[in-house]
Amino acid sequence: MTTNNFDTRIVSTIEELSNPESYKLVCHEHLKGEPLPSNKNIARIIELVREILFPGYFANTTLREGTTKHYMGVYVDELCTLLSGEILAGMCFECEDDTTNKISKHTARAEEKTVELVEFLPELRSLLVKDVEATFINDPAAKNFGEVIFSYPGIRAITNYRLAHKLLQLQVPLIPRIIAEMAHSETGIDIHPRAQIGESFTIDHGTGVVIGSTCILGNNVKIYQGVTLGAKSFPVDENGNPIKGIPRHPIVEDDVVIYAGATILGRVTIGKGSVIGGNVWVTKDLPANSFVVQKRAKDLPYTDGAGI
Structure with missing residues (x-):
């Protein structure tokens, strides 16, 4: 390739x-x-939130009597600096008011949201402790809490979700979705930060799990890999555009177990204590204590495969 041809093509591009x-x-x-x-x-x-919530796990610090408060102070200070900056960036990014200085307009509010998030951290720890306990109890392969905290993708995704959900409740724009999608990229678990999830939540294995934005999950819910809690068709307005913000995902009540590959679509309610078997498709309400599985092969008509 001649130099002139190279330059011409690059300039054209x-x-x-x-x-x-x-x-x-x-x-x-x-x-x-x-x-x-x-x-x-x-x-x-x-990373900082994990270091704060699970002391001694995610930071190279030696915790002993008299040092924990020091390290908590160091971590919280760094968290406040970074978080206030990112919240401010999200507010400026989505602000459409071009008549004012966006930084001046949003700085005080960003700092207030930062303080409110930090104040929530003790409650967040309490929620995650229950998630860790539930995961340990529900998985015979788990040796101890440390293994669950360190290595289970479900806990990693739930941590991101609960952090992102609180930021969304604080009306912080953009940042919650980024936090949720980071967990999605890392674990294969896709939880929309707007979903409402109760205490003692367990995701076993986790890859391929999808939980939509208007889902409501009760307490002590357990789901396995490949589960989809999604929507059916989207209603549209008079211009043919999807109508956003309406409830369109499932409600899963307390003590429900949903096995691998199950798909539950639409604004349906899965009653308390129900068990949803693997690879089933649910689009209707189920009463409490339902048990839904695929038909056994011997109950299906026989075929030799001809015409398949």
Whole structure:
């Protein structure tokens, strides 16, 4: 390839990439100096939360009498700095008011949301302790709490979810979804931060689990890999656009077990104490203590495979 041909093609591509018509739907314009959310900082926020909630597990610190308070102070201080910055960045990113300085407008609110999140950490720890206990009790292969905390993807995903859910309740934009999607990428477990999940939640194995945004799960629910708690078809408005924000995902009451590969779609209620077998498809309400499994092979009509 000649130098002239190389340069011509590169310049032509740059011209094409610079055409506003090609990026008008995927371009974010912001003023110089306005912060943008940082995946690196958000990942560190998640690490810090884990270090704070599970002392002695995720940080290279020696915990002994008299040192815990010191380390908690160090971690919380770093968390406040990073979190307030990321919340501010999310607020500036989604703010459409171009008549004012967005940083000045949102700084105090971002700092207040940061304090409220930090104040929630003791409650968050209590919730996660119950999740760890439930996971340990429900898995005969688990040797101890430490193994569950260190290595179980379900606990990692639930930690991200409960952190993201609280930030969403605090009306923090964008950052909760990033936190949830980080867990999705890392574990294969996709929990929308808007979902409502009760205490003592267990996800066994976990890969391929999907929990939609308007799901409501009660206490002591256990689900296995490949479970989908999703929506059916989306209602549309007069212009044919999907209507957002309406309840369209399942309600799962207390003490329900859902086995691998089950799919539950729509705003249906799975009654308390029910058991949903593997690879079944549920689109209707089930009363309490239901037991749903596939038909056994001997109950199905025989076929030799002809025409399949």
